[in-house]
Amino acid sequence: MIRLHAVPGSRSFRVHWLLAEMGLEPEVENYRIGDGSLGTDDFHLVNPAGRVPALEIDGMTLIESGAIVEYLCETRSEHGLGRLPGDAERAEFLVWLHYAETVATCIQNLNLQQVFLPDPAMRSPTVIGLETRRLAKALKPVAKRVEAQDYLLASGFSAVDVMFGFGIEAAFHYVHAEKFPTLAAYQKRLAARPAYQTAFAAQGPDTIYKQDFYEVPVG
């Protein structure tokens, strides 16, 4: 049994999609940010930090999307989605795997300000402006990389593309996709993959974003 604790549209999509690329279908337990479901005693037995993803697999409960992705690549190496020690692309693989969190942190800060604060008066236009610029800057290395090649690694599609699959779509709620044409094309390539579509349909409707684009408020 593989059970994924998830919030549709969040980092848990990385794990869901990677499992789908491996032909694995998890049982999915969905939660929602802000309704208290991540704060229950039951969920804290799964992850005391009250965050997703958490993956029950191989008799363990794993947290941290990047660690889960690495674990799956190592223990299911026959799918060729990781770059294991000794591989010429190992260092680059690790860089992109972890860089996905640099981008995700900017998005998470913007989600908090723009989506989750219950009262718009609590928002800081200064912080939103700053974090939006930081997000745009953080996306630049990815945009440059996929200008000349289809995927982040020269050898082709891998789990590091899965790490960015959720981030780019979410980023386009805060930065205009037209300003990042190579990223928008990359996102389309990722979304065209059958496993992406399988996981996307299975995760359920996005419960995070209420509008397509969030402008920086005038402060």
Ligand SMILES: N[C@@H](CCC(=O)N[C@@H](CS)C(=O)NCC(=O)O)C(=O)O
């Ligand atoms: N670095 C962690 C971050 C986990 C995380 O913050 N997940 C978010 C969803 S993308 C969450 O559960 N947020 C709930 C909260 O902050 O209350 C990972 O990659 O798994």
